[in-house]
Amino acid sequence: MTKQPASGFGPDLAEVFGPSQQDGGPELIQLLTPEGERVHHPDIDVDFPEEQLRGFYRDMVLTRRIDTEATALQRHGELGIWAQLLGQEAAQIGAGRALRPQDYVFPTYREHGVAWCRGVDPLKLLGLFRGVDQGSWDPGANNFALYTIVIGAQCLHATGYAMGMQRDGVVGTGDPERDAAVVAHFGDGASSQGDVNEAFIFAASYNAPVVFFCQNNQWAISEPIERQSRIPLYQRALGFGFPGVRVDGNDVLATYAVTQAALQRARDGQGPTLVEAYTYRMGAHTTTDDPTRYRLSDDVERWKLKDPIARVEVYLKRNGFADEAFFDSVADEADQLGATLREGCKAMPDPEPMSMFDHVYSEMTEELAAQRDGYAAYLESFEGAAVGGGH
């Protein structure tokens, strides 16, 4: 427990957020240090085959490339906006690779790395931010729901989906091919929303197979985590009646191991877990944000030393798990992916104007059809005349 300050009942902020906690505090689960040293944890540990380690590296490099390409495309006017994941690659790849095919994911708007793990075409992510659609992947095909922009709403959806799994008898059967669970992604800021807290209540009440995966990247746009919580976020879970853990979100090994354990608990019918992936938003909130208005670069510099990709690279090299040819091939693959994204994005056609009337209902109503037809006739009346040139 945190000490009470003399003047009131709140916890001592210096203890919760001060220097002793800067690196996540003593409870932080870590398997690979920022220096690339493999450490062990008494409760949570996994033997990682070399191939899996190389896979993590490749996933993170390619995910980062998606992110940097998208950021550049936004700068060139090809995307309206982009939500960068820079710095959060390990949290997302660790969480994404811990999934089984039958598990289901509810993302926010920043889970590009998880989308990658689920096999969602990154061009489809760009489509949303370009403004050609609002998410064009088939959620059922990848077991990956559409991005949710309204903060926190998806945590309730995830919980309800998990309750559906319970009723379908795919929880706690002991069959690894069958037992399933759900991951709800959300941010530190989102932890303040009513929906998120209600999701905790429902999941606890029904023992729903859901993992609440919070990427605490320390910021909700300009507001630091201290504005949202006066205890480490993972500790909140206890008050709702389920376990919470804090994992080094810049450590892909630890994030994988912790998420896998939490997912297994859920699949086994033991209910929800809150995983707080302790990480940092290295970039702006989105490409329209200017973080120099509200945060010091010292923090960013300090977190640079904890880069999620660099530590895996060091670990692979030092132990001879990967050779130069491997690193070169990943770099080439990233370049190719970048080129594919650039070309694919620029070639993406604008949607047909009439498509804005589609899919409002499962069947078009007569009154909407009349509105659509009226608009089509109106557009046709311009044919031959210069559109927008007056009347």
Place this chain on the structure above:
Amino acid sequence: MTQKITLAKGLNMGLRKAMENDPKVLIMGEDVGKLGGVFRITDGLQKDFGEDRVIDSPLAESGIVGTAVGMALRGYRPVVEIQFDGFVYPAYDQIVCQVAKMHFRSQGKSKMPMVIRIPFGGGIGAVEHHSESPEAQFAHTPGLKVVACSNPVDGYWMIQQAIASDDPVIFLEPKRQYHADKAELDDTVTPDPLFTSRVVRTGTDVTVLAYGPMVKTVMRAAEAAASEGKSLEVIDLRTLSPLDMGPVLDSVRRTGRAVVAHEAHVNLGMGAEISARITEQCFYSLEAPVLRVGGFDAPYPPSRLEENYLPDLDRVLDAVDHSLSF
């Protein structure tokens, strides 16, 4: 003193003035402090008035409005910023069940002098939930007053008047105009009262009614129409609840024709109410049915289609021609 200002600047100056004049005025919302809000409307206010008066709230709209209710009960005048139109809904319950009804429930003993500022409307190329026009959902609720500013000078005055109001005011700001045009502000004049509409262009053939972002579009349409010999009278409604029908009815009695334009969906939008009232109150002056131009009755589309979705100059002129064809 006069100076040229944008809408963002006008609102910022108006907020500052209100805070200087009344120590009970508070600002609450997400990112309103150091960042100055995502649109910079509260820029510099926390620095000058402190964290007790410019409050960066936790990320929870129901929490923000709910605590603002408590602040109001305690004698403060909270000005709440909702970051984008589409994010007001988590607070909808607090707004319609608590903010709107407190005065009625308490038989006037508890006032709710709260302003809820909402950047609204489209045209900025944003992703979903960032371009909506929810005004009718609030205008439909007794107990709430709803206003929309359309230009920098009104922004400056109307925000101060809304803060001074003892009733809760939903204050709609056309976000695509924030940093667009500048206008000359003379802060020595006496502004029009808050809950009044205003004729912004006189004309004789058709009355066109608009508010918020559509005022600019309609003014441009009126210019285009003039070059074709059609004379449009344009009214900036400014207040949506209560409506100020006086200037509207006066105008329609002269022109015999009316077109209402808004970005919001046409179905049960403000245009429906306004057209019903015109029909009820000056039926015998009408030469044509009151026509509505607005967003289609589909969710706001992906931004690459928003130019198709949003009523533009041509669609306003099309409605004007239609009106004149009767």
